[in-house]
Every structure is written in C-alpha cells, then in structure tokens.
Amino acid sequence: MDRLTEYLFPKQVSTFAADIDNLFYFIFYSSIVLFAIVVLGMMYLAIKYRFKKGDEVRLTSSKDHSNILEALFFIVPLILVSITFVWGIKSYLQMIIVPDDAIEIKVTGQSWFWTFDYPDGGTTLNELVVPSNTPIKIVLSSKDVLHSFFIPVMRTKMDCLPNRYNVMWFDAQEEGVYDILCTEYCGTGHSQMGAKVIVMKPAQYEAYVAELGSDDENIPLDELGAKLYTKKACNTCHTLDGSALVGPSYLQTSQMWGQERVFDDGSSTVIDDNYIRSSILEPQTQIVAGYQGVMPTYQGLLNDRELDALIAFLKSLQEDSQI
Amino acid sequence: MAENQKQNYLTHPKGIMSWLLTLDHKRIGLMYLFGGIAFFFLGGVLALGMRLELAAPGNDFVSNDTYNNMYTLHGAIMIFLFIIPAIPGALGNILLPLMLGAKDVAFPRLNLASFYIYTVGALFVMYTIISGGVDTGWTFYTPYSTTSTSNVIPMTMGIFVIGFSSILTGLNFIATIHKMRIPGLTWYKLPLFVWALYGTSLVQITATPVIAITMVLLILERLLGIGIFDPALGGDPVLYQHFFWFYSHPAVYIMILPAFGIISEIIPVHSRKKVWGYKFIAFSTLSIAFIGFLVWGHHMFTSGQSVFSQIVFSFITYFVGIPTGVKIFSWMLTMYKGQVSFTPPMLYALSFLFLFTIGGLTGIFLGAVALDIHLHDTYFVVAHFHYVMQGGTIIAFLGGLHHWWPKSMGTMYNQTVANICCLGVFLGFNGTFFPQFLLGLRGMPRRYATYDQQYAELHNYSSFWSGILGLSIFISIMNLLWSLRKNNKLDPGTNPWGGMTLEWTHTTSPPHPHNFEEEPVLEHGPYDYDKVIVEPTFKK
Numbered sequence: 039m040d041r042l043t044e045y046l047f048p049k050q051v052s053t054f055a056a057d058i059d060n061l062f063y064f065i066f067y068s069s070i071v072l073f074a075i076v077v078l079g080m081m082y083l084a085i086k087y088r089f090k091k092g093d094e095v096r097l098t099s100s101k102d103h104s105n106i107l108e109a110l111f112f113i114v115p116l117i118l119v120s121i122t123f124v125w126g127i128k129s130y131l132q133m134i135i136v137p138d139d140a141i142e143i144k145v146t147g148q149s150w151f152w153t154f155d156y157p158d159g160g161t162t163l164n165e166l167v168v169p170s171n172t173p174i175k176i177v178l179s180s181k182d183v184l185h186s187f188f189i190p191v192m193r194t195k196m197d198c199l200p201n202r203y204n205v206m207w208f209d210a211q212e213e214g215v216y217d218i219l220c221t222e223y224c225g226t227g228h229s230q231m232g233a234k235v236i237v238m239k240p241a242q243y244e245a246y247v248a249e250l251g252s253d254d255e256n257i258p259l260d261e262l263g264a265k266l267y268t269k270k271a272c273n274t275c276h277t278l279d280g281s282a283l284v285g286p287s288y289l290q291t292s293q294m295w296g297q298e299r300v301f302d303d304g305s306s307t308v309i310d311d312n313y314i315r316s317s318i319l320e321p322q323t324q325i326v327a328g329y330q331g332v333m334p335t336y337q338g339l340l341n342d343r344e345l346d347a348l349i350a351f352l353k354s355l356q357e358d359s360q361i
Numbered sequence: 362m363a364e365n366q367k368q369n370y371l372t373h374p375k376g377i378m379s380w381l382l383t384l385d386h387k388r389i390g391l392m393y394l395f396g397g398i399a400f401f402f403l404g405g406v407l408a409l410g411m412r413l414e415l416a417a418p419g420n421d422f423v424s425n426d427t428y429n430n431m432y433t434l435h436g437a438i439m440i441f442l443f444i445i446p447a448i449p450g451a452l453g454n455i456l457l458p459l460m461l462g463a464k465d466v467a468f469p470r471l472n473l474a475s476f477y478i479y480t481v482g483a484l485f486v487m488y489t490i491i492s493g494g495v496d497t498g499w500t501f502y503t504p505y506s507t508t509s510t511s512n513v514i515p516m517t518m519g520i521f522v523i524g525f526s527s528i529l530t531g532l533n534f535i536a537t538i539h540k541m542r543i544p545g546l547t548w549y550k551l552p553l554f555v556w557a558l559y560g561t562s563l564v565q566i567t568a569t570p571v572i573a574i575t576m577v578l579l580i581l582e583r584l585l586g587i588g589i590f591d592p593a594l595g596g597d598p599v600l601y602q603h604f605f606w607f608y609s610h611p612a613v614y615i616m617i618l619p620a621f622g623i624i625s626e627i628i629p630v631h632s633r634k635k636v637w638g639y640k641f642i643a644f645s646t647l648s649i650a651f652i653g654f655l656v657w658g659h660h661m662f663t664s665g666q667s668v669f670s671q672i673v674f675s676f677i678t679y680f681v682g683i684p685t686g687v688k689i690f691s692w693m694l695t696m697y698k699g700q701v702s703f704t705p706p707m708l709y710a711l712s713f714l715f716l717f718t719i720g721g722l723t724g725i726f727l728g729a730v731a732l733d734i735h736l737h738d739t740y741f742v743v744a745h746f747h748y749v750m751q752g753g754t755i756i757a758f759l760g761g762l763h764h765w766w767p768k769s770m771g772t773m774y775n776q777t778v779a780n781i782c783c784l785g786v787f788l789g790f791n792g793t794f795f796p797q798f799l800l801g802l803r804g805m806p807r808r809y810a811t812y813d814q815q816y817a818e819l820h821n822y823s824s825f826w827s828g829i830l831g832l833s834i835f836i837s838i839m840n841l842l843w844s845l846r847k848n849n850k851l852d853p854g855t856n857p858w859g860g861m862t863l864e865w866t867h868t869t870s871p872p873h874p875h876n877f878e879e880e881p882v883l884e885h886g887p888y889d890y891d892k893v894i895v896e897p898t899f900k901k
Contacts, residue, residue, distance in 0.1 A: 100891035126729030190804030201592035229809035
C-alpha cells in the first residue's frame with residue numbers, strides 16, 4: 039500500500055492528505071470489484087454463448103430479467119456510493135474548517151505569478167514560506183483573470199477570483215520544498231505559473247519572516263539582481279539566453295544597450311537605465327514591437343535598491359556574454 | 362438488379378441540387394455524417410498536434426499561444442461540431458423514420474433548415490480558425506474570455522447558431538416519435554435507439570437555449586460592457602460558470618444518450634437475444650436526462666460555492682451513477698443464452714462496455730468532494746471525460762457506423778480490417794488515456810503547454826499511443842469509404858446481422874427513396890429473438 043501510494047500520489051504533507059488518499063483507495067478497490075464483474079462477466083458470456091461455425095440460427099431464450107440480480111445491481115452500488123458520498127463530505131468539512139489559531143497568509147494570483155503577504159508585513163513572490171506543524175490559513179484573490187492555487191502535496195486547491203476572497207488551509211507535517219501550480223487556465227503563461235512552498239521549522243520561519251528583505255542590503259547590486267530575477271518571477275516571461283518567451287529576453291535587451299528600441303506604436307527609445315526603470319514600473323506605456331503588452335506593473339513590489347539591482351544585473355549579462 | 366438500383370435513395374433522384382435541396386431524412390443524415398466526420402478529422406489532427414507537443418516537457422514544437430489555440434479548437438470542434446450534432450444528426454436522422462415505419466421525419470423542411478443552420482455555425486468556426494483562432498478554452502471562462510484579444514466573438518457566435526440546429530432537430534424528433542409511428546408500434550415496442558433519441562431531444566430543446574443566452578451575454582459583455590460577467594464592470598465570473606454548466610452538463614447527456622441507444626441496438630442483434638431489462642433501459646434514459654439537469658455544480662467544486670451547494674451537488678451526482686450502472690449490467694446480461702457473433706459492431710460494443718465502465722467509475726472519484734478538490738482541473742479529469750466521450754460516445758458511434766453502414770450505403774466493408782482497427786482503437790485509446798489518470802493523481806494540471814520533468818515519462822507514453830489511436834480510427838474510416846468503390850453493391854434484400862427492427866426487415870439496403878414501398882405492418886417486437894428466426898443474409 040505504501041509503495042502504491044508513493045507511485046500514485048505526491049507526498050502526503052498536510053494533515054488531511056492521508057484521509058483523502060484513503061478515500062481514493064476505498065473507491066478504487068470498490069471500482070476494481072465492480073469493473074471485474076462487468077469485464078469478466080462480459081468475457082464469460084460472450085465466449086460461452088458465442089456463435090460457432092456450423093451452429094444453426096435458432097430461437098434463443100426469452101429470459102430478459104431477474105429480480106434478484108437487478109435488486110443486487112441496484113443495492114450494492116447504492117451502498118458503495120452512499121459510503122463514498124458521506125466520506126467525501128466528512129473529509130471535505132475538515133478541509134474547510136480552519137483552526138482558530140491558524141496563521142493567515144494572503145495569496146494574490148496575477149498573470150503569471152503569485153504574491154504572498156505575511157501577517158507581520160513582508161512580501162514574497164513565487165515562494166511561499168510556512169512553518170511546519172502549524173495551521174496556515176490562505177486567503178486567495180486575483181488581480182486579473184481567474185487562477186487556481188494548487189498544492190498537490192497538501193491535496194488542496196482553490197480558485198482565485200478577482201471580485202471575492204476564497205479561503206483554504208493546510209497544516210504541513212514535513213519540512214521541504216514543494217510545488218505550487220496554477221490550475222485555472224489564465225492565458226499564455228499559464229503553464230509557467232508555478233511557485234514553491236517552503237515548509238520550515240517554526241523557529242526558522244520566524245527568523246525568515248523577520249528578515250524578509252533586510253538581508254539584501256549587504257550583497258552587490260548585480261548579485262541581488264540575479265536573485266530578484268527568479269524571486270520576483272521575471273524569469274516566467276524573460277529568458278537569459280536570448281530566446282523570446284512572453285517578453286523579450288534580458289540578454290537581447292542587454293546586448294542592445296545604448297541602441298534604439300522600436301515599440302508597437304512606431305515610436306522608439308534608446309535603451310538606458312531610465313528606460314529599464316520605466317518599463318518595470320509602467321510596462322504598459324511602451325510595448326516592444328512584436329510582443330503583447332501583458333506585463334503587470336511592479337510598482338510597490340520593488341524598492342529603489344531592488345530596481346537598481348535589476349538594472350545592474352541586466353547590464354552585467356552583456357559583459358558575461360562577451361567573455 | 363437494374364430496377365432495384367433506381368429504387369434507392371442514394372441514386373434517385375440524381376444531380377447535386379437534388380442533394381442540396383433534399384428533404385429526404387436519409388440524405389440529410391448522410392450530409393451530417395460527412396460534415397461530422399470532416400470535423401472529427403480536424404479535431405483529431407489538433408489532438409495529435411497537442412500530443413506531439415506534450416511528448417516532451419518543454420516548448421518543443423509550438424509556442425504556448427499556439428498550444429492554447431489548439432486545445433481550445435480541439436475541444437470546441439469535437440463537442441460542438443462533431444459529437445453533439447453527429448449522432449442525432451447523422452445516425453438519428455437516417456434511422457429514426459425507418460425504425461418508426463414512417464416516410465420521413467415530421468417536418469422535413471425544418472430538418473433541412475437544421476442542417477444549413479449547422480453549416481452556417483460551422484462557417485463561423487472556420488472563420489475563427491482562419492482569422493487567427495481563439496485561446497480561451499472551450500469553456501470561455503470570464504474574465505479571461507472578456508479580455509482576451511483572440512477571436513472570441515466569431516467562435517461564440519458559431520456556438521450560438523449551432524444551438525438552433527440542435528433545438529430544431531430535437532423538436533423534429535420529438536414530434537416524429539409522438540406522431541409518425543405506424544399502427545401497433547406502441548411505446549414499449551419502440552427500438553431502444555428511439556427511446557435514446559427521445560431523451561436526447563428533450564435535453565436538446567430544454568438545455569440549449571441556456572447556452573445560447575450565455576453566449577449572447579458574453580458577446581454583449583465584450584462589445585458593450587454590460588457588466589454581467591466581468592468583475593471590473595461589477596459582474597460575477599462565477600455566475601458565468603453557473604450559466605455555462607447549466608447547459609454544458611446536460612450536454613454531456615446529449616452526447617452520451619444516443620450512444621446508449623446504439624449499444625442497446627447492437628448487443629441484442631449481434632447476440633441474437635432479447636434485450637435484458639427493456640423497460641429499465643428505456644426509463645433510465647429518461648431519468649438520466651432529467652437528473653442531468655441538477656448536477657452542474659460538480660464542475661465548480663473549487664470555485665468557492667457554498668458548502669451547502671457542494672453537498673447537494675455531490676449527492677445528486679451519485680443519482681446519475683446508479684441507473685447508468687444498472688444499464689451496463691443489462692447490456693452485459695443480454696448476451697446470456699444468446700448466439701454472440703464477434704462482428705465489428707459487436708467488438709465496438711464490447712469495447713464500449715469496457716471503456717465506458719472505466720469512464721463511469723472514475724466519475725465516482727470526482728463526485729466525492731474531498732477527492733475532487735485534489736483532482737479538479739488535473740489530467741484525471743481529462744482522462745475521465747475522454748473515457749466517457751471517446752471511449753463511450755465515439756466508440757459507440759463507430760460501432761453504429763459499422764452496424765448500419767450496409768443498411769445506409771448498400772455496401773459491406775472488409776470485416777477483418779474493421780476488427781483489427783477496432784482492436785487498434787481499443788489499445789491506442791487505453792494507451793493514450795490510462796496514463797493520464799496517473800498524471801492527474803500526481804497533480805499534473807490540464808491545459809499546460811509545458812510541464813515538469815517528473816511527468817515526462819507518462820506524457821511520452823500517452824503521446825506514443827495516441828498515434829496508434831489516430832491511425833486506427835483513420836484506417837477504419839478509410840475501410841468504410843473503400844467499400845463504396847464500384848461493383849461492390851450488396852443485394853438489396855441483404856440483412857447482414859439478422860436485425861429485427863423495421864429498417865432491416867421491411868426495406869432494402871440502401872432504402873427506397875420513400876423508405877418503404879408500402880406501409881409496413883408490424884409483425885413482432887424489436888428484439889423478439891425468442892419468437893422469430895431472422896436469418897442473417899449477406900450476398901453480393
């Protein structure tokens with residue numbers, strides 16, 4: 039059973055994961071029995087009563103019902119689905135009743151990244167950090183279209199709507215780094231809208247949240263930029279190898295430093311620090327020709343030092359590629 | 362021979378206009394059939410393109426945007442242009458009046474109008490494809506569909522138009538079944554395919570107006586910003602989901618009930634045995650059609666609807682499962698003490714029992730709310746509905762096509778090739794879709810153009826078998842068409858399977874332009890293999 043679970047499912051990390059997997063096994067084994075009756079019965083009847091070469095076409099039996107069999111076919115599945123229904127609801131209730139002492143984290147979906155706001159201030163992008171063995175209440179919403187927040191190891195997901203809040207919760211039992219996926223179609227970057235949930239020991243979590251942002255003060259700008267490139271989800275749409283994704287590659291922009299860039303309205307601008315800064319903060323004002331203008335603004339998500347860091351990182355790419 | 366030739370609907374009258382303006386239900390049915398198969402081919406090519414892209418994790422062949430267009434068009438074409446219109450429109454049209462002993466459907470002109478409305482709707486869809494496609498998914502969820510820059514309006518307009526074709530066909534069939542039966546053909550003597558069409562038609566006329574209204578509201582939202590679905594304008598995207606699924610769940614029964622009807626015909630005929638539980642099959646068809654209206658909320662278990670709604674929708678969902686289960690047992694038991702021949706239609710029917718049982722049972726997993734939350738919008742759902750829609754409906758459609766092909770075209774295909782193709786379809790189908798259950802359990806979301814390395818092996822396996830599946834279906838259709846070559850006509854009196862319903866016993870193959878040379882007199886019930894011997898005849 040354990041090896042089967044390992045094969046079939048992602049890890050069981052939340053408190054209710056094992057119960058949900060057990061519900062799966064209950065339906066699974068009941069289904070196998072019913073399926074075997076249908077398929078073996080079908081094969082037996084088809085082969086036993088097959089029309090052989092040389093057989094004569096004759097009148098066949100008028101038997102077309104059996105009260106006992108029909109009652110059985112009705113009652114046995116009815117009992118099985120009744121159990122399934124009640125179990126499904128019982129487990130569901132524990133998935134939606136949030137414990138009172140839960141830590142509340144606000145999750146915002148946006149095309150195509152996730153923002154996490156922690157109770158004592160501090161924000162992360164695409165990295166949800168939570169303490170283990172602590173109930174976490176997730177309050178979900180979206181800034182644009184529908185998204186759905188799915189953590190397979192927790193066995194839970196919930197849609198993010200632009201006009202109301204949805205709630206889900208989990209209590210992670212094991213430290214580790216696990217996948218978060220978007221499961222409501224949201225356009226071009228839907229399949230790249232992944233994030234990670236990092237489950238830490240509670241003490242580590244406290245330290246992490248307290249230090250959010252502050253440890254970035256002491257590292258060089260371009261290294262900080264490299265960190266932010268993944269941390270702030272720039273990598274969802276911009277590559278470093280010159281290939282175009284949803285947006286132009288950083289490498290291409292870097293190699294064009296000091297040259298003219300043409301926009302979709304025909305105007306153009308020289309690529310410099312100011313251009314990069316404005317295209318991060320006001321991405322909709324100048325859209326590079328050949329691309330859709332789908333980038334959200336990073337106003338409020340990056341401070342000045344972080345903007346400087348990204349610019350420094352972008353500039354450094356060109357030097358790297360020349361070496 | 363010569364006088365028989367001029368007496369069949371395929372050759373009399375002649376000329377292209379006699380087809381385009383025909384009021385003959387059989388000719389209209391054939392036009393639906395070839396239209397439907399053309400779209401089946403297009404949808405299938407898109408599916409194979411998607412599987413090619415998904416064979417490996419990255420963007421290997423197409424970009425995200427192209428992939429999104431492909432899966433949207435695959436779903437929309439298969440559902441709205443093939444499955445929903447094809448079985449009632451093609452097999453239903455050709456067979457219903459024949460099975461009732463009637464000369465035609467109740468409103469032949471309306472029937473032709475339905476076909477042309479379908480054509481106009483199809484042109485809208487073709488326009489959508491040519492002018493750059495649409496990327497919203499066949500569900501058109503707002504606010505993505507109200508803000509997407511792709512061609513949402515022509516596509517939804519096409520669906521709106523096709524809806525009328527569906528409604529008018531349903532109306533026509535209901536009137537035909539009530540009014541056009543020959544004397545003595547009482548409700549309990551009707552072939553079960555007719556019961557299935559009756560249930561389908563009821564759903565068509567009651568549910569389709571809802572999708573029409575929804576599509577119009579979506580178009581108005583995009584054009585005028587009326588603020589019903591778009592939250593930026595004060596609308597509610599969850600309201601859209603309710604509207605959409607209020608049609609689209611019953612639409613599942615528009616798709617599957619005719620398949621139930623086909624299976625209920627094939628199994629008794631090829632087992633030469635009275636059908637098991639006639640009344641149960643007949644009434645469960647109607648009850649499934651009715652309950653199907655009350656379960657739409659199970660598509661929205663993660664949308665944040667109230668706990669009470671979740672419980673009610675989960676509960677009612679299981680009520681669809683029980684009658685469906687008893688039907689499966691009835692089809693199986695029909696073979697008891699019969700004379701089972703392993704002909705191509707029968708092999709398709711047996712495949713149907715195998716595949717549809719998996720499709721139905723995996724629905725039980727998804728009906729349990731707690732488990733659905735993990736499986737929702739993953740490949741488990743993709744696999745489940747393909748086992749129902751393709752493993753169920755399309756397999757039954759192929760079975761029905763092989764069953765009634767000699768009747769409607771007057772030729773017999775190569776049965777050995779057909780049997781091999783059926784096996785290929787069966788293996789290819791399982792190879793393609795069974796791994797997708799496993800992908801879904803492991804959390805692979807649907808509608809992804811790229812994916813994580815951990816899912817690569819199963820995706821690759823699925824892609825490989827999809828090639829076998831596509832090839833088998835293609836060859837089986839070619840095998841049917843190849844039978845139309847010259848000098849391959851069957852004797853008009855042929856009844857290759859020993860069918861007992863009126864279309865087999867009282868008219869030629871292919872039928873007379875007016876169906877019957879004189880009004881048929883009913884001599885026995887549709888499945889009286891215990892009372893009358895009907896010898897299968899198969900002569901060139």
